[in-house]
Every structure is written in structure tokens, then in C-alpha cells.
Amino acid sequence: MATRTEEKVTERAAPGPVSAGExxxxxxxxxxxxxxxxxxxxxxxxxxxxxxxxxxxxxxxxxxxxxxxxxxxxxxxxxxxxxxxxxxxxxxxxxxxxxxxxxxxxxxDENLTGSENLTMVGRLYGMSRAQAKRRAAELLARFELTDAAKRPARGxxxxxxxxxxxxxxxxxxxxxxxxxxxxxxxxxxxxxxxxxxxxxxxxxxxxxxxxxxxxxxxxxxxxxxxxxxxxxxxxxxxxxxxxxRVGGERLEVTLDDREQAETAIEALAPLADERPVVEAGVVKLTVRERRGVIVDAVDRLKAVDVGVDDLGLRRPTLDDVFLTLTGHAAEGDDQNGATR
Amino acid sequence: MRRLVSDTMVIAERNLVRLPRSPDLLLAFTVQPVMFVLLFVYVFGGAISTPGYDYVDFLIPGIIVQNIAFGGFTTALGLSEDMTKGLIDRFRSLPMARAAVLAGRTLADVATNLLSCAVLLITGLIIGFSFDASIGEIVLGFLLLLLFGYAFSWIFALLGLGVSSPEAANSLGFIAVFPLTFISSAFVPAESMPAALEWFAEINPFTIVVDAMRSLWLGAPAGNSVWGAFAWAFALIAIFAPLAVARYRRAAGRA
The missing domain is CATH 3.40.50.300 (P-loop containing nucleotide triphosphate hydrolases)
Known part of the structure; x- marks a missing residue:
């Protein structure tokens, strides 16, 4: 079953054509x-x-x-x-x-022009031909398709x-x-x-x-x-x-020399609750406290003589969220054919 | 009901508007049938004996019936294409009459069928076909043709909704209709076939419709074939139109 979050979600109060807030x-x-x-x-x-x-x-x-x-x-x-x-x-x-x-x-419909496509839809909504044409012209202008209005959509x-x-x-x-x-x-x-x-x-x-x-x-x-x-x-x-839900910000350190990964992990471990991991020469950790962490990390690495190629703080992306929530990456293929 | 009529007209118009823009389709409706008439008359004609008639007189009603049966192919291809391209979803999300998508398609076929009938007939008249009939009979013949073509459009509608791709519709339709039209009296007298084929040709609705056309346009002895032909056309519509509409509702829900 679904495990849904119980968190209260902040809603934006935007008035709509129905009744606002509903x-x-x-x-x-x-x-x-x-x-x-x-x-x-x-x-x-x-x-x-x-x-x-x-x-x-x-x-x-x-x-x-x-x-x-x-x-x-x-x-x-x-x-x-x-x-x-x-x-x-x-x-x-x-x-x-x-x-x-x-x-x-x-x-x-690829065989119809942009204008004909929209006019057809308008008439199927019950508009008269003139109404539908007028609406089509409005929409074509709004979507910057006026120049292409008389060309078949195929092109x-x-x-x-x-x-x-x-x-x-x-x-x-x-x-x-x-x-x-x-x-x-x-x-x-x-x-x-x-x-x-x-x-x-x-x-x-x-x-x-x-x-x-x-x-x-x-x-x-x-x-x-x-x-x-x-x-x-x-x-x-x-x-x-x-x-x-995935946790705080991440520090990612790209090393000059991959051989030094273990030394770097030991040096950076005090900055995080969990032990840093290394992926393809990049040491990653979720930092406990954002402020001053970059300077701190540089100092610590310098102290143990580890060369740094690149270093940065990164907010977790929804990719991380997805991976954390589902245990698999977001770009899964259609495994059960459910969308067809 | 008024909604059904107006939506049907919108869809029919949609399907006809494309014709003048697709030279390949226009060729299929005009040049291809003419080519078949010429091939049959001048290549096979001399070798086929049709007692009582010139081959061109014998052939024209037959080949027009075959052609009009294939006219519904555009419906099968078009519907199948609309399904794969998501247009059917668009139509179904609109507050339009449900049956209009199919009714508009098949109605558009009537117009294209009329066009290819006219092209074939004119070709026939140029190479020597002549009517032996009253104006009333000629007109009745046209009505029968259009009605029979309309019936086949519904069969093709069902086919187009049932297959997975336009290509499949193409080959399946061809396999189903091609032999039906050839094992009939359309191109050769049924009596000239082996017994089993002759038996099939005699009960084949194509034969009945072709014989009805020959009776209406050439004054051939009709028997029951004129009534029989109209009955067949109405029966096919009565069976296949509801089947196609039902299939449309279901198929569109799945795709």
C-alpha cells in the first residue's frame, strides 16, 4: 500500500475560475x-x-x-x-x-493546417464555424504559430x-x-x-x-x-x-589522485553523521552543518596532504529523492507495460 | 441527434480536406483504377470469353464494384493511424457525439468512392463501354455502388480499429478482400471456374452485386440479384456498423 507523507503542505492561494481554495x-x-x-x-x-x-x-x-x-x-x-x-x-x-x-x-492531424486543426476542435466543442475560426486565430497568435497557421502540421x-x-x-x-x-x-x-x-x-x-x-x-x-x-x-x-526527506546538503569532493580516497574519507568523516562514500574518485557526504563546511573541508584535506580538483555543496535533487524512495533510479524502463 | 449530424460533418470534412493535398492518395483513387481497367481490357481481355458481351462492357461493372469495395481502405488506414497517433484520445476527450468519428470517416469514403467511380466510368466510356439502360436504372446502379461501398467502409472501420498498425490493416484488408473480389463474376464468368470456385463465386455477395450492376446498366437478366444486392448492402451495414461502434468504444479505451 501507499505510504504517504502526513506533512501539512503549504498551498498557494490562487483564485481560479472554480471557487478559490477548493x-x-x-x-x-x-x-x-x-x-x-x-x-x-x-x-x-x-x-x-x-x-x-x-x-x-x-x-x-x-x-x-x-x-x-x-x-x-x-x-x-x-x-x-x-x-x-x-x-x-x-x-x-x-x-x-x-x-x-x-x-x-x-x-x-498532420494533414490539416494548424488553423484547421484548432477550428475542427472548436467545432467539435459545439462552436459555430466563425467562432471556432476566431478562437483558432487567437490561440495561434498566443502560441506563436500564426506564421505557420496555413501550413499542414506535417511540416x-x-x-x-x-x-x-x-x-x-x-x-x-x-x-x-x-x-x-x-x-x-x-x-x-x-x-x-x-x-x-x-x-x-x-x-x-x-x-x-x-x-x-x-x-x-x-x-x-x-x-x-x-x-x-x-x-x-x-x-x-x-x-x-x-x-x-532525503536529508541535508551534500558535499562532493573530486580528488586529484584517486589513490588518496581513503585518506580523504578519514579526514572528512567528522563533518558528517554517516561515513563518506566514494564514487569514481568523488568523495560524497551529507553534511551536518552547512555553514563554514567548505573552508573546514579544504583545511582538513590540506592537513593530510590530499589534492583537490573540485569541491562543491549541492542540494539533493529529485533524482536523489526518487532513488531514496523507490530504491531504483527514475529512468526505469516500462517493465510491466502499465501505461499502455 | 443534431450534434451527431454536425460532428459527423466536421469529421467528414476533416477527412476530405486532406485529399487535394496528398497527391499520392489522389493517384490511388484515380490513376490506379484506370490502370487496372486498361490492363484487364487490353492484356487479359482478348483471352477471356464473355458470351453475349464485349469484354469492356462485361468488365466495367465488375471492376467498379471491386474498386468501390476497396474504397473503404482509407477508413481502415485512417482509423488505425488516428489510434496510434493519439487523435482518437483527443476526440474522446471532447464533448462530441461518440459515433461521429466513425460516421464521418465512412461518409467521407462515399465522396471519394463517387470520385473513383466517375473516373472509372469515364475511362470505360472512352475505351468503348456503353450503357444499355434507362436513366433511372443508371442512377439506381450508382446508388447501389455507393451503398455497397458504404457497407464495406464499416467492415474496414472494424478492421482498422482491431489491428495494431496501419501496415497490418493494409495487408489484412488486402488478404481478405482481394480473393473475394476475384472469385466472383467481376472479371470472368463464374461458369468458367472449377466447380468448387464456381460454387463459391455464385454465393459470393460480390457476384450478386456485380450481376445486379450488369442488369441495371447492361440490361442483363437479373433474377433476384438487384434486390439481393441491396439486401446484402443493408445487411452488411446493419451488422458491421454497430460492431465497429462497439469496438471503437472499447478499443479507444485501451490504446
Whole structure:
């Protein structure tokens, strides 16, 4: 079962189009199996209006399956889902009017132009042709696609496709947005620009649930992170809270001469509670007290005549968090096929 | 209901808009059937004996029926592509009529079928095909063609949703439909086949539809084939449309 943190999480009070402060998304006891595989195994989530929840986990952890249930694409085996107060199973049709989904694969019709893609989506939301065209033009301008509006999406770059896909999710101005691995496969620049767009949306009051396997993405975008592994939420909290669970800051010392590792470990041991470890010529330790530790370390190493190539303090990353929580690194491959 | 109609039209439009932009697809709808007509008439035609008819008169109704049955292929390929590319997810996350994705697809096929029928018929008329029928019969023949093509679009819709990739849809569809159209009276008289094949050809719905077309356009003795052909087309739609829609609901939930 899920071992969730009981810590009180600081919420950002952002007024949203629903009622401020209330849960825009609330999920309890969500379960979904595919044959023998329990892809989602008792997930509970709560996302306050106007905030971003990052669902962080490796491939096959159950992220996509969860999003598919929250967006009415998949019926849960058990559990309750409420999005903007609507039941995702019983009121699926009404709910579809209020949510936007941008998927893992940019779901745009390659044979249509950018403008035609968005106009089609608008009309399928029940807009008239003129309304849909107007909305399409607005979105194309906002996502800097106006120049490409009349070209078939086939010729778009990966970043442009993602922007078009995100624009399609926003056609009906949904108060809640689901983004399933929005930047997977994008180059760093497109990634950054997509992050900025998402941040803009949140500033305007949109509630976002995003899945990602990138720790830096969750770190940057999410107000709150739920770490999911093998279908259950194994930890939840702000990025800082999760990092605190792993422990304090780390000192990393790169040695001139690897042969001196043992001497260095002995010299630095008093700075930490646990014995320093050495990996590929880098001595690592979790320091007890941040202040003055660098000077102290240099002095201690100098005293025993150990040459230092590089030395630095580092906050634990979400990578460290993931490793600590799951016992395996974040870039696991799809082992149980749960996301398909 | 109004929602279903308008959503269907939006999807049909989506599928037709791409045509003028994809020269390869347009070639498949126009040049390829013409090529087959010319090959059959001038390569095989001299060797195939069709008592009572010129081969070109015999062939045109047959080859149009074969062509229209294959017209639904775009539905199989298109749906399969939409599934793998995530567009079906997008559609399902929208508050649109559920059946519209399939209904729009199959409706678009009717338009492309009409185009390739027209190309084939014009080719036929140029190389010597002539009607022996009233205007009413000719029009009824067109209706039968479009209806039969529509029925096959639903069969292909089911196929496209059931397979794992567009490539699989392509080869499976070909394996299923190609022999069906050849073991019929479309290209040669059924009587010229070995007994087992002749038996199959006689009960093959393709034969019934081809015979109905020959009766409507050439005044051939029809028997029950005109009614039989319409009955087959309606029956195929009645069976495969609900199956495809049911499959769409389930398949889209899994992908």
C-alpha cells in the first residue's frame, strides 16, 4: 500500500475560475487493472484550484493510466474521481466540456493546417464555424504559430506540434488542464518555452495536473509533487519537503589522485553523521552543518596532504529523492507495460 | 441527434480536406483504377470469353464494384493511424457525439468512392463501354455502388480499429478482400471456374452485386440479384456498423 507523507503542505492561494481554495481535482482509492497487471493500485490525489500537481514517476508507474481515467478516457475499476465537482464516470459528458488534455503524443492531424486543426476542435466543442475560426486565430497568435497557421502540421517541428496540441487542449478555455508528459522528446529550448507557457496558464488561474518523468520539470512547474511508482503514490509534498526527506546538503569532493580516497574519507568523516562514500574518485557526504563546511573541508584535506580538483555543496535533487524512495533510479524502463 | 449530424460533418470534412493535398492518395483513387481497367481490357481481355458481351462492357461493372469495395481502405488506414497517433484520445476527450468519428470517416469514403467511380466510368466510356439502360436504372446502379461501398467502409472501420498498425490493416484488408473480389463474376464468368470456385463465386455477395450492376446498366437478366444486392448492402451495414461502434468504444479505451 501507499505510504504517504502526513506533512501539512503549504498551498498557494490562487483564485481560479472554480471557487478559490477548493479542490479542483479529487481522487480517492483509484484502481485499474489490465489483466493481471494492477496499473493503478489505490491512488489518492487532491489538487487545489489554481495550483499545479506534478505526477512524477518512471515509465510504467501508472501515470498515464491515471490521467486517462481522470479525463474520462478509461473507466476505473474502483475509486472515485471528482474534477471541478463532476464525477468522471457518471458525469463524463459534462466533464469533457470543462477539461483540456494534451497527450504524450502530440495529437494533431498532420494533414490539416494548424488553423484547421484548432477550428475542427472548436467545432467539435459545439462552436459555430466563425467562432471556432476566431478562437483558432487567437490561440495561434498566443502560441506563436500564426506564421505557420496555413501550413499542414506535417511540416511542423516537434516543439510546434506540442504547442499546437496544447493550443487544441485550450480551445474551450478549460479550468482544468491535464498534461501527460508534455515535454517528452523535446529539445531543451522548446522545453523551456513550453514550461513558460504552462506557467502563464497557471498565472491566469488554470489548475494543472501534469505527469512527467523529468525531475527538473516537476521541480520547476509543480506546487506539489506526488511521486508514483508501481501504481501507488509513495510520497507527496512540495519539492522542498521531498528533498528534506532525503536529508541535508551534500558535499562532493573530486580528488586529484584517486589513490588518496581513503585518506580523504578519514579526514572528512567528522563533518558528517554517516561515513563518506566514494564514487569514481568523488568523495560524497551529507553534511551536518552547512555553514563554514567548505573552508573546514579544504583545511582538513590540506592537513593530510590530499589534492583537490573540485569541491562543491549541492542540494539533493529529485533524482536523489526518487532513488531514496523507490530504491531504483527514475529512468526505469516500462517493465510491466502499465501505461499502455 | 443534431450534434451527431454536425460532428459527423466536421469529421467528414476533416477527412476530405486532406485529399487535394496528398497527391499520392489522389493517384490511388484515380490513376490506379484506370490502370487496372486498361490492363484487364487490353492484356487479359482478348483471352477471356464473355458470351453475349464485349469484354469492356462485361468488365466495367465488375471492376467498379471491386474498386468501390476497396474504397473503404482509407477508413481502415485512417482509423488505425488516428489510434496510434493519439487523435482518437483527443476526440474522446471532447464533448462530441461518440459515433461521429466513425460516421464521418465512412461518409467521407462515399465522396471519394463517387470520385473513383466517375473516373472509372469515364475511362470505360472512352475505351468503348456503353450503357444499355434507362436513366433511372443508371442512377439506381450508382446508388447501389455507393451503398455497397458504404457497407464495406464499416467492415474496414472494424478492421482498422482491431489491428495494431496501419501496415497490418493494409495487408489484412488486402488478404481478405482481394480473393473475394476475384472469385466472383467481376472479371470472368463464374461458369468458367472449377466447380468448387464456381460454387463459391455464385454465393459470393460480390457476384450478386456485380450481376445486379450488369442488369441495371447492361440490361442483363437479373433474377433476384438487384434486390439481393441491396439486401446484402443493408445487411452488411446493419451488422458491421454497430460492431465497429462497439469496438471503437472499447478499443479507444485501451490504446
Amino acid at each position: 479542490a479542483a481535482i479529487s481522487v480517492r482509492g483509484l484502481v485499474k487493472s489490465f489483466g493481471e497487471v494492477r496499473a493503478v493500485d489505490g491512488v489518492d490525489l487532491e489538487v487545489r484550484t489554481g495550483t499545479v500537481l506534478g505526477l512524477l514517476g518512471p515509465n510504467g508507474a501508472g501515470k498515464t493510466t491515471t490521467v486517462r481515467m481522470l479525463t474520462t478516457l478509461l473507466k476505473p475499476d474502483a475509486g472515485e474521481i471528482r474534477v471541478v465537482g463532476l464525477d468522471a464516470v457518471k458525469q463524463a459528458a459534462e466533464l469533457r466540456e470543462r477539461i483540456g488534455l494534451a497527450g504524450q503524443y502530440a495529437a494533431v 511542423y517541428s516537434g516543439g510546434m506540434r506540442r504547442r499546437l496540441d496544447l493550443a487544441a487542449a485550450l480551445v474551450a478555455r478549460p479550468p482544468v488542464l491535464f498534461l501527460d508528459e508534455p515535454t517528452t522528446g523535446l529539445d531543451p529550448r522548446s522545453r523551456l518555452s513550453l514550461w513558460e507557457t504552462i506557467e502563464d496558464l497557471v498565472r491566469d488561474g488554470t489548475t494543472v495536473l501534469l505527469t512527467t518523468q523529468y525531475l527538473d520539470e516537476a521541480d520547476r512547474l509543480a506546487d506539489k509533487i506526488a511521486v508514483i511508482d508501481r501504481g501507488t503514490v509513495i510520497a507527496e509534498g512540495t519539492s522542498d519537503e521531498l528533498k528534506d
